[in-house]
Amino acid sequence: MSAATTGLPSAHIARRSAAAGRLKAAAAGQSYAAPAAVLLVVLLILIALRGPSMFTERGLTIAASVAAPLVLATMALTPVAIAGRGGIDLSIGPLMGFVNVTIVVWLIGNGVRNPVPVIAFALALALAVGFINGVLVAVVRLQPIIAALGGYLVLSGLATYVLPSASGSVPSWLSGMAGKTGSVPTAALILLGAFIVWTWVSRTALFRNIRMLGGDERAAYASTVAIRPAHIAAYCIAGLFAGLAALMLTAVIASGNASQGPTYTLTSVAALALGGVSLAGGRGGMLGAVLGALDIYCLNYVLDTFNFGVNAANVTQMFYGLVLVVALAISGATRLLLARRHLRAGEAR
């Protein structure tokens, strides 16, 4: 080697051992969720101070059950958001409501009470709706927000048509999903299962394709990623998680109620954003979605310990908005500072 090549900036990246590298990369890959994690710790401390009854066996069971539909709904939003094009699937909430009323009216109302057909029906129905959404976006090339808005209106309407007012009952195995298995909340087990499924999904080639698509669709297309199937797959994954969310919702309310599902729409979007999942695509993952949803639940819980009386709902909503904006502003500013420092360091090299 002559002087000229060694003069190039060389070997500034130290080679690390493979294991340490992987660990560091994994941690760096999840750093987007750091603000949500910090917020969760703060909220849990607040809960310990103001409403420690959550940390009892009964309190945890209720907390896990009530939080589960929101966590699952936020998880359902994640793949579509990551796939890009500004995909915020507003129809997830109404889809939960639609699945809820159809299993209560069409299946249970007609004597089908066995877990297997009920669960299969709920997942298949939600998957089918996800598939249709995916086709609308990927093949018909509707803007995702338009497809989502259309889905929101149609599904809310259909759900109310199927069951105009809240009624019905559910078999004990279904309401039992809001109870305990041994001394562990069943909802927590279901969430754990969903998270494991997700972890597996996120390590597949398919999910990598979805993420790259969301990061830069043109680069992905030019590099032969199959755009349409990847987009449709993102919506199908979303549908499956929405179906699971609908089952948990049904377990918690133990009846059919067309108006319950849509209430998850904006809260889950807030949870998603709080969890650091970029609504512009390509960034974020399920860990962020879960933490964001838990943040929203805990925030709600903390606010409930104050007595806002008739204003409770308004105050809660206001705080969702405040926390969302403040948290994202802080994390955005931090990232900017880090990026500047990184840039300086780069120039100094």
Next chain:
Amino acid sequence: MTVSPTRMASKSGRGSLSGGASRGESPDTVLRLEGLDKSYGETHALVEVDLEAVAGEVHAIVGENGSGKSTLVKLIGGIIRADRGTIAVGGVTIDRPTPGRMAAAGVAVIFQEVLTVGSASVVENVFLGYDGLFRRRMRPEAKLQRCAELLERLSGRPIDPRASVETLPLSARQWITVARALVRRPRILLLDESTAALDLGDAARLLAEVELLKREGTCVLLVTHRLAELQRIADRALVLRDGAVAGALTKEEMVEQRLVELMTGKSQSSRQTEAVRRSQDGGTVALRFNGLALTPGSTPVSKELRHGEIVGLAGLDGEGQVAFLQAAGGIAKPHAGVVEVVESDRARMVSRQRDAAELGIAYIPGDRKAEGILPHGSILENFSLPNYSDATRLGLISRRAMRSLMARYTAPLKLRAGASSDEITSLSGGNQQKVIIARWLAQEPRILLLNDPTRGVDIVTKRDLYASLTELADGGAAVLFLSTEVEELTNICHRILVFRRQTVYAELAGDAKAHDVVASMFGVERVADIDLAVAEAATAVSDELKDVL
């Protein structure tokens, strides 16, 4: 060095097939385009283009901006489909081409635009699209290893395969797109202006890689504006003009005059003379750099830029010339020191971009995609952005005044465009760049800063731009001109500042020889002291100079 001689020799078996200029049927024909025709609305972008390329050759595609090169590249890559005509790879006609089908047939394209996913890691970008939709084709560990090896070999420095791409400089991202094409081991490799984002040393390394691939029997299609590159490695060249084939040249026929004749369709007897340098003793100081330290620990720079002067900035990628230019434009703060605009014995500091604009400084960015154009705006809107106040009637914008303002400033650059209300993206890259340059010229700047404005711009347009710059300087403007093409600087600059290690390493007179500039970029006395690959590139530069002067 990246290419060892033994490796070249061992693979030279098929190399003997290359270099042939025969046009007839050849058993080695790997790519055949027949009658490719493509229109965008009114614009007939490609007219009945035929091309035949064989294994083990470097086949260049050249033409002015807007001659249809990019359209041809997109067709071969499967990004768009031709209205008529066929593409056959290895004798098999590709039905309804898509990027996936073309890749499956063995075609890999490195696009001019550096297409990377910023939010993803290096290894993910290198293997983007390599896996199937559901199945992995290579174990993650194997990918990491292959990615690290390939990038280190290509770029000459280690690049962490797990790093996030958005933290990397443009040249590293360019290497990623090269590696992405190479991991697929293509039969046909198409490089569209791939050396444009690379500095001289990097470009030499890429060309060495191209020669290696050629010897291994790959058919390499090369789109380039750099004449030196063309003459050095291309075996044949297809010249496009106004979307049609203007001619095909063999290696011996590739001289500048012949190329320019075919590209423009004009005989070069009336050829414009090169921009004339004039002596610049009389100009008053326009811009003063006072103890400017670009990074902590770098040697401070104190320089003056005079009215009527064009000063060139040269250097290898990332040696400080960009930071220097950006400090002058108030875009990036230097570590220490100040930049002052001198106005009739009063000096005013440039510390923010807004100061710079008020003080008559215009900065023309190099990366037009990121910093220059509004992709959804019209040509007129893109031109008008900073110029609205110059074309108002009673406080309202007058479109007519704006149009005439644009006509006045784009005419000298010979903008090739349809209606001014067309989207800017309907123009070819070089013509987009002309709109951006005209935008800033319309500000009548007293100090003009250009950050590699001719990247991806053809020879004819470059000459038009040089003429405009010379005219501006003659009118009293002070010009700082950063370029990655050394011959450009030696053509028009009065002085050249060569950057190395974040400071001015040498100051050369404008009539310095290109190889002297190259030598000081590498911090050596003579070109001969530079190592092999770089020396080759440098010799090619001086050969071209002989040709031009």
